[in-house]
């Protein structure tokens with residue numbers, strides 16, 4: 343399926359192809375606890391993902407071991423996706439709350455134990 347997504351104010355837009363989304367993840371790491379988003383279950387391969395096209399609209403937050411870039415809209419502050427990780431992670435993990443026509447709270451949600459991962463914490 344083709345999914346379209348946007349931040350709250352609409353400045354940042356992105357889209358991706360994926361099988362129909364039936365589940366999401368939350369995470370107990372120190373960052374995810376604070377932002378509270380429902381994440382896509384996995385990483386969407388770069389080949390199936392179209393990021394926002396104006397890089398200057400995006401803020402990026404990199405932390406801890408600097409393995410993942412967390413992107414957010416500079417205008418409304420909403421976290422939109424994680425991507426461009428170094429190492430073995432290809433693709434993007436998205437904030438399902440940004441996806442048009444999707445109710446993230448109606449999905450089957452499971453929890454990632456990010457707090458126990460040495461690279462995250």
Ligand SMILES: [Zn+2]
Pocket residue numbers: 349350351352353354415416417418419420
């Ligand atoms: Zn925005």
